[in-house]
Amino acid sequence: MEDLTEMLKGTLEGCVLEIINAEETYGWAITRRLNDLGFTDVIDGTVYTILLRLERNKLVQVTKRPSEVGPPRKFYSLNDAGRAELATFWAKWQYVSSRIDRLKEGGR
Amino acid sequence: MEDLTEMLKGTLEGCVLEIINAEETYGWAITRRLNDLGFTDVIDGTVYTILLRLERNKLVQVTKRPSEVGPPRKFYSLNDAGRAELATFWAKWQYVSSRIDRLKEGGR
DNA sequence: ACCGGTATTCGGTGTTACCGTATACCGGTA
């Protein structure tokens, strides 16, 4: 599936939040995870801008750790604000997706 | 539900396409339909820019008709290109939403 | 000494939803 970019707006950040919530992880691994999930066209740069935003908005805790295979990695984990943000993201997602599905089914 | 704006990016146009597909209609009525669907914060101006975009991209046929209660209405209906666009929209939606749901369920 | 894979950063771009405002037409009311 190609050119999903517009449809991912507003959801990609939530996805990254969920991935971090599942496990403390870092930028490059998050990109791979998204690719594996089916979002094959999501690129490093996109994820890093999201990560920077999350950090700026104080939704994550960041720990820099050396890597054995390259430059140091910045590991991200959610703080309380991040978990709250994730919860509202899922609430919005449920709301929006259920309503769009209803429209799709010719819903009134 | 408030502040859905970011999440609607990329989907709102598809919703408008679907509404027009169901029935030849006009801007103000489309806005009302979206509000009824649960997208209460979507405003006239937003819908008109989408309509203008659809027209510019030659996805709709436009017919101006007089109204009994106000200025003339611009009625929109889909042409072949519009129906094709709608089909790809739903395909993308199915793809994206299923994958996000999978992520939500702790999917691998 | 070089190269490929891993990893982060940053400046710039295009698309999008939203907002405010202006314009237009009609019916009712004072």
Add this chain to the structure above:
DNA sequence: TACCGGTATACGGTAACACCGAATACCGGT
């Protein structure tokens, strides 16, 4: 007649977002 509220379209500007390209950095193997 003059005004106002509801219906309807149009438009310029803004902020947020995903994306792109290029630069930088570190390591292991050849």
